[in-house]
Amino acid sequence: MTTDTIKEQLRRTVRRDLLLTLAPTVLIIAAAFTVTFYFVKPAPPKKLVVATAQDEGGFRYFARKYQEVLARHGVTLEIRPTKGSVTSVELLSADDAETDVAFVQGGTAGGENAARIVSLGSLSYVPLWVFYRGEPIEDVRGLKGRRIAIGAAESGTHALARTLLAANGADQAPTELLPLERDQAIEQLKQGGVDAVFLVAPAESPPIQKLAAAPGVRLLSFARADAYVRKYPYLSKLVLPRGVFNLAADVPEHDVVLLAPTANLLARDTLHPALAYLLMRAASELHGSAGLLDRSGEFPAPLETGFPLSDEARRYYQAGVPFLQRYLPFWAANLVDRLWVMLVPIIAVVVPLGRAVPALFLWRVRSRIFRWYTRLKEIELQLEENPGRQMLEDMLKRLEETERAVNRIPTPLSYAENLYFFREHIEVVRRRLVRQLSEEAGSGEARTQVTG
DSSP, X not given: OOHHHHHHHHHHHHXXXXXXXXXXHHXXXXXXXXXXXXXSOOOOOSEEEEEEETTSTTHHHHHHHHHHHHHTTTOEEEEEEXXXXXXXXXXXXXXXXXXXXXXXXXXXXXXXXXXXXXXXXXXXXXXXXXXXXXXXXXXXXGGXXXXXXXXXXXXXXXXXXXXXXXXXXXXXXXXXXXXXOHHHHHHHHHHTSXXXXXXXXXXXXXXXHHHHTSTTXXXXXXXXXXHHHHHOTTOEEEEEOTTSSBTTTTBSSSOXXXXXXXXXXXXXXXXXXXXXXXXXXXXXXXXXXXXXXXXXXXXXXXXXOSSOBOHHHHHXXXXXXXXXXXXXXXXXXXXXXXXXXXXXXXXXXXXXXXXXXXXXXXXXXXXXXXXXXXXXXXXXXXXXXXXXXXXXXXXXXXXXXXXXXXXXXXXXXXXXXXXXXXXXXXXXXXXXXXXXXXHHHHHHHHHHHHHO
């Protein structure tokens, strides 16, 4: 057999050993990763749709700010205008909802499908402003019998106004409740077309500050605010300080007690957790500073919204930003968060198999040599039985055949030591055979001399 033939045979053998060793290992690892893949979170979508009432609570302004923040993280926020918080909630809870999140005024009911909606928290106070004409009054019950603009029928302002008026028995005739839009209602109040107007808007809203300074228009201060807050948990009692709108003109001219629902961020319960955390980070960035009525760091907050707080929101308000999102970009944090579960097969399968594969390959190489130890052991056992010369010569012949067969075993150079160890063992047995043959020959000569 030529050297080239031996080398080619060696290569074929090594390839076969590697294939037989690695193939089961690869299949086991593939199966482990396939099973684990079902537990990997899906990637978050790159687009969100937010339902926003255009003339309510400053939601349109908020939505544009959220657009800017989310765009920095590669997420597009599409704004879907609605007629009010009621419509926004309906869009969010629909069976075929194409809306993911919504800005909604506190106190808005969820309807039949409210179980599909969760809260990501409250974003700010959006006070109820009751502007009116005429003699000073101290509560909405003093508006009984007047013409009152209470906002569009689908707005949160409309729902809140009807709730408060009904609680005071001021919603029945001869009271006139007019479902006017914000701008139309303000204009009608200035011109005397209505006697009062209910508005829900941030204290920083220019129309509110202008109306507070308008001649002949008064701002209602709720004398029984504590009672309202106890009765309606989604309302808060706030005090608008004297002169906060305009110190020079002293607007307002006295402290005003306000009732304030909150602007809330609601979401479908199927919203991807990564996007929920991203929205709450945006909320902290946009609503964390102080305002005319908000203290620094007061919002966002897990206040009463009428909807259950999501699991992600609960963890966010308890522990803050998730660890990965503190130090990694959004896409990287999300990728690591999705793939960490892949560590399970790596630790449980890949690492042990990585150690077992070399040992298995070594066993396959050694097994070709070790099986010849059976013949070697047979010869040694036969030596213990004091065989005759003929049998010793036969044993020696078999030993030499074994050595030749082992020498033809293709063995990688890195494992050749096993082959040489076996040849040393062959040599040990050979010396015993030769020694017994010599002794047998000596005994035969002695017997011949005696016989002669």
